[in-house]
Structures are given as C-alpha cells and as structure tokens.
Amino acid sequence: MSDDMLVKVQGLQKHFPVRSGLFGRVTAQVRAVDGVDFEIHRGETLGLVGESGSGKSTTGRAVLRLIEPSAGSVHFDGVDILSLDSGALRRTRARMQMIFQDPYSSLDPQATVADSVGEPLRVHRGLRGRARDDAVVELLETVGLQARHLRRFPYEFSGGQRQRICIARALAPSPDLLVCDEPVSALDVSIQAQVINLLEDIQQEFGIALLFISHDLAVVRHISDRIAVMYLGRIVEIGEAEQVYTQPRHPYTEALLSAIPVPDPVVQRRRDRIVLDGDIPSPLAPPPGCRFHTRCPYAMDVCREVDPPMTQMAGGGVACHLHDRGPRLDGRSVLEIEPRSRAAEPVHALKIPEIRSGGMK
Template sequence: MMSENNILLKVDNLVKLFPIKKGSLFSRNAGYVHAVDGVSFNIYQGETLGLVGESGCGKSTTGRTILQLYPPTSGSVWFNGEDLAVLQGKKLRQKRRQLQMIFQDPYASLNPRMTVAQIIGEPMEIHKTFQGEAKLKRVRELLELVGLNPTFINRYPHEFSGGQRQRIGIARALALEPKLIVCDEPISALDVSIQAQVVNLLEDLQQKMGLTYLFIAHDLSMVRHISNRIAVMYLGKIVELADRNELYADPRHPYAQALLSAIPFPDPFIEETRKRIILEGDVPSPVNPPSGCRFRTRCRYAKEICSVEDPELKEIKPGHSVACHF
C-alpha cells in the first residue's frame, strides 16, 4: 500500500503566513503569523492520515491550504501528479471536484436558508454533473448512504440535530465522488454519544468508495481508532510522523510523549501507575516563534543546540520520523 506509485497527495515544504496589518488608512505589514511553516508529508491512496496537535498549532490551516482555500505562501501540493499551488481558474476548479472538505461546525457550515436538496445538490449544479430529476435522485441516494431518510430532502438545517447536520455535510462532500476528503475536526462539535457513530460512518464510506482521508483532530484516542498513520504538529511544524501503533507504543518526540501521556487509560490500576507529563508554560506566539526548535521553551531535554538549530524531520526507523536533536 505504501509505495511511491501509491502516493495520492504529496505536500512539500508548505508554508502559509498571514500578514498582520497596522494602521487604518495606509495599512502596513507589522509582521506575519507563521501558521504553517515548512510542512511535508505524503498521503497514500486509501489510507487515513491523522493530524493532531493542540489548538492553534496550524492543523486546520494546513487542511485549507492543501485544498487551496488559502493560497500557500510557498511550497507545493502535488495531487495525482499535478501541483495544485500553481493551478488557477478552470483547471483548479476541475481538480477541486476530487478534493472535498468536511467542516468542524455542522451548525455554521450549512446555509440555513437552503433545503437539504439544495445544499447537497449545489456541488452538482456548479460542476454540472447532475441536473433536474437526476440530481434529486442522486441527493436521495447520498442521504441513504449517510444513514438519513431520503424523504428529508425538503427540510431545512434547523430541523436536524448536530449529528444529522454533520451527516448532511458528509453527503455534500461525497456529491462529486472525490478521491480525498479533508476532515477538519468533524466530531469535535458533536455529543460524545454521536462521535463514534460519525467516525464509524466515515470508515464504512472509506471501504465502500475507496476514499482517502486527512483526519484533523485533537482527540488522540479517536485519531488512533480511525488513522493508519499519525502526524503530530506543534506551532506550524510536524514534529513526529509514524504508524499509529508505533506512535502510541514508542513516541520519541517530547511533545508527542506529553500528548500521549494525557490520554486516560480504562484500567484504574494501570492508570494509577502511569506518569503524566505536564508541559510547563504556554504555547509561544506564532507571530514570533522561538529560534531553533519551536518546542524548546517547554521541553525538559532542551540544550544549547536547540536554541540555535531547527531539527529536521528525520526517519529514525522505517516509517517513523522525528524532528528532535536527541
């Protein structure tokens, strides 16, 4: 599965900076927010890559920049052999059919003035894939696929619960039969009882339709359940990338170790003996990140070299890469 020929998406040194404007009349740049700063990874056909990290580390910006919802500052995003970062207009629109997104907030991502038929049918209208009665038939099929009653097509979003709304969002993402779906924290706004249902639905759809996911989340136990490999992100950079079982059994980066130590264990005896790693201090500002290693200000192993040299993401054994001097 994980061969060079099987790479669906290749992100290479992706950078996204947001300018900070000062002054109301003649606004000038007063600096940049380093949201994504030199991120590289591959996603293979049919796999799920989990992207984890605490709030504000640049996970969602990475997902949106891959889809060109934000134009990248530099770097490339190769999808099926074409660099999305240089495509524009009609060519980019055609490629976008194969890349879709499921948004975090099911309450904000659906237009309250549109019916379910209009919401799910809109991508088909824009790309002229189905029209008229064929489009309504396709909408009903998609509703059934995500576990909703096909007779709901004339209802409005306010008539549904959060979990049902997210299913409508998933149906909309599937409308153009994409190859890659960016799931931007698709369960974080839902009740815990509904989260597992939505994740199971995503897994079923992946098997049925051969989908590939970039699954962005901060719930580490859920990411382990759905992902094949996991990338850990800190302040705009990927600090560790490994197979899910390998990462959970043997995390090498101090940040990944701290994150994984926070996951509760169901056995009370084991939980009592486990040692929590509490990180000191707050996450530094992405406007003025620390020199050298981004994590050094909170790292218990930090030495002189960490403040001078930014560690490269290096493979320490097959399929397991870490960005740490030690």
C-alpha cells in the same frame, strides 16, 4: 510521484501579514504553517494532530487551496494545484472535498437538504430536477439518512445528523480526497463514534483518502493508518499510527499521549502524567532553535540554538535532537529516557537502556 501516492506536500507555508499604523504597513508575519512536508497515499488515512494553534486547520485549507499558501508545493495526483488557474482548480476541486468542524455553520440555514447536497451534483455532474433528487437520496442513504429528510432544513436535525448531511455533500462529486477538519469535536461522545465508523465505512466502500485533523490522539489512532504530530507550524513526528501511539519518538507526542484520559479511575490516578509548562508560543515570534524547547522536559543547549531537521527512519521521521545528539535515541522511543518528567539532572546524564538483539538490558 509513485502510482499509489495521491497527495505530496513539500515546504508548505502560510504566513498571515500583521498590519499596523496609519498606512497599514506589514510589521510582522504570523507563521501559521512554516514548512510542512507529508504524503497521502490512495485509500489511506493520515491523522494530523496537535494543540489548538499548531496550524492543523490552516494546513488542511492550504492543501485544498481554500487559502493561498505563501510558499511550497501541493501535488495532487501528480499535478501541482498551486499552479492551476481558476478553471482547472475548479475541476480539480471535484476530487478534493472538505468536511468542516461545525456542521450547522457550514450549511446554509435557508437551503433544504436537497439544495445543499444537490448543489455539487449540479455544478460538477450537471444533474438537475428528478435526477438530482434521486442522487441526493442515494447519498443520504449512504450516510444513514432517509428520503423523507430531503425537504427539511438544517435546524430540523441534530448535530450528528447535520454532520452526516455535510458528509453526503462532500461525497456528491465523487472525491478522491476528504479533508476532515475536526469533524467530530462538536458532537457528543456517543455520536462521535458513529460518525467515525461512518467515515471508515465510506473509505472502505469508495477507496477515498482522508486527511483527518484533530486534537484528540485517541480518535486519530482509531481511524488513521499514519499519524503526523504538529507543533507551532511544523510537523515534529510522523509514522505508523500504532508506532506513534505506543512508542512515541518526540517529547511533544509523549506529552499529548499522557493527556489522553483512561476510563479506569485507578489506572488514571497512577499513570505518569506529563504537564507541559506554559502555553504554546506565539507564531508571531517562534522561539529560536527547536520550537518545543521552551516546554520540553529534555531540552539541551543545542535545542535552544539549532532547529532540528526531520530525521527519516523506519516507518516515519522525527524532528528532535534526542535522536541525533545528546542521548542519541536513533529512532527509539522517547519513553526509554529516565525519568520521563522534567529532570532535575541535565539530559546528557539521563540513562538510556542498552538495546541488544536479545532484548533490553
């Protein structure tokens, strides 16, 4: 592991057993996370995006070992946290914290702000009494709250303020990694921008790495250095944020981008919107071959039979047969395929622009 690499995840799996019958025998497995690889560097933000049910939140919890992975490894600062005993894991957890989606349910309604934010200060840093309260006030001021909020309860705050309290609590043990699980999806749009800006300011001030989980590619693009796109328990594309956003290599990424609303109504009406057929398949029985082939507008015969490997290329990677068979995009954007909607003609007949050093022909 390189010096600037903080987290390295390899082959991460989390399967949930399905039990039935009188004796509760295991009859199936829900493959929520089914072989995930990624890295997070110090001070970097990796955005993890995908539809609901793609396994994003389960991945975040498995990385922190809030739930036990079924297989794979998670190296944090060179140490495989899956091999740690309870005492060592507790000490390591001071450096890995999580911000949950719902700020109200993640706070104890009967605990004051001083108690909620002060608990990790007591557990991990041994602060009590006045020293603890002073540290809590400093954390509150860091997230935009004040000392007068110290003795208040969660119900006395707005949703945005409660999320700021959760951020302060996550910062209390001085972590190196924050896993942000949809931290703004439950907030009003105007408040979302404030919280995103706050997380960016905190990252710059303290050099904290972020795993930012969201279904909103527009939000992820704003805060992320790199983006990983997840579908049905697998990462299908990963790369630099701007590259993923402007030149997507996977058809699923293209579809997600087309769903982002544009504030200009004229542009919104004229844009090419890709509507995927059906819902995301059940993780109980993922389709054979490429898991996206049942909804992909460019699906080929090979997609129904062979699971595409992650093809590494400049700035990231993509798991799609368009880059190793058929049109052979070889790392170029899927936007170059014409037409970019469900084709009446077979995909092997689609025209790929010829790329030369002088530009596109």
